[in-house]
Amino acid sequence: MKKTLILVSLLIVFASSAFSHIPFFLTPEDFVEGYLVKEIDLSQIYYYIFSSAEKIRFVFEGTCLLQNISTVGQQFHMLFGVPKEADNMKSTADFRPNLTFYGPDREVLEDFFLESAEPEIMYEFFGDTYSYLYVRHDSELTKEGIYSVEIEAEGSGRAWITFGKKERFTVAQIAAVPRWIREMRAFHYQTGLAKWEKYGLGIVGIIGTTLIILVFF
Template sequence: MSRRLVLVFAALVFGWVGRVDAHRPIFSDQPGTDPQTAVPVSDPDVSQVIYRELTDAGPQLWLTLTVAGPQELYVQLGLPALERFRSFRPQVLVVGPGLPDIAAPVTLPEGTGAVVFSTQDVAEPRFFHEPFTRTDSWILGSWTVSLPQAGRYYVVACDPSGQRGKLWLAVGRKERFSVTDWLSMGEWTRRIRAFHETDQPASPSRSQDIPASDRSAPQERRPRQPREGTEWCNVWIPHANNEDLPRVLLVGDSITQQYYGHVAAALEGKAHCAYLTTSWSVCNPAFRTQLEVILSQYDFAAIHFNNGLHGFGYTEPQYEQALKETLTWLAGHCPPGRLIVANSTPIRPGPERAATNDRIRRRNEIVAALAAAMDLLLNDLHTPMTGQGESYSDDYHFVDAARRIQAAQVVQHITETLAP
């Protein structure tokens, strides 16, 4: 078996481990309905999630955490994908010392301020299928808050409009699991599936031996994702057992795969260059799982990211929301200032392809706006290829001379990023 096949197989196996690590569940007897009964979070850097239902008796969910100094806090809010919660739009607040003094929708502890994140404008939450527990969620938003000083902070979920329902609230990005956690995984999975009201077993079972009259009614199938004729994913991690040089990751599609060889050659002796190339759009919930397979196994000094030429079955608003979620998450997996975002190359010019090129331009505008808003480095691969009809080997791909131009820009951005 080739080294590449072994690596991909291992990544797929251990990648599910990385996927489970994404959020360590918090099961607590604390009511968590006010600051006095807030559920403690031991390490706000570690990715953790709590599952609760807002009720008339407990209309707020409070988490509490303590930081030793200024730091950033990552927060994510989601709902179980159940039809009765489709219009549920709770708010998230981060409360603590040094935050703005505002008129908050909850009573704040003395000496604290707050930052409020509304989800009322989220028309289409991002659907997410968690493959290990086989549960479905709608993600309403992800945010990063700068905690300005040492002290005790709170993360609060509530709905000032009075709507009630189930939600989950997550903090932290680092994936960390103990042996004891793994021993608890079966019970955790059962409780998470019960919260999501998922009746189907999470692992293979002998359900065919159970009389049909005793089986639970199946849940509605999760939304079907737009598909292409052939879907694929390639992973290449050279020098996987060697830490003598910084490791960089190129994330992209077949365009990335074609210029990768020139990039790796130019970076030889300076960095080990890996790639993950795929046909899946950033809008496909499984795309995140592909990334987690790699990022749960390796640390990267820089990440060069592109995704935009696939998934035209998704709308541009869906693309913008999914891209923002992914870039926010990716920024927590590489050193500050070392996430490079590339826009997409045009396809071969021609009237029959004008509509697709228009969509590529609109997606590139989204990329540029997000890069500016998130203070990310932008690599413009689109402009040098525009109008270069002779540079194409087919409608999407380029001859080697054009690939070298793209590779040179990628190398320049990575080299500048890695410079002391």
């Protein structure tokens, strides 16, 4: 029993350290009434493909849904980017949706003007992908109520947005990591294995040998 607990703990630590965001791949049906983000401080990333000019809306409450604890004073963390084009593709840097952050009274807390923004090239190790990072935002929630983030695109394209920094994974989520990698790479116009999957067999072998020793010896 003790060895099993050690094995599970090691798997959780490894997956958590390697994979920082819980991914969600959304569709238009998810935004009929706005997409509710239940834990805004939990590290999570949302992927969306705009098929045409449209607006999507994320909402979250300024009071904890589960424990009824006020989040006033809590830090709000958000990143927004566009997957970088693959080789032999037209640049995706021109896809720059409008992004607006609203407070509980529908007041504009920040309106991000991306047309003239100089993007940061962001590399994500686990999926082995690159993105144009346009927004890196941190602020403090000052009121209770419903906050929202709206993204409006004038045409087709792909974009992702992240919220939160707290990392927490379930066993089921850890088991889904291989599928997540394939979906993430496809979203970023990539195919095949990530670099670490190609060249990390030695590391995986060492980890596997260590786990076998812990379980059986």
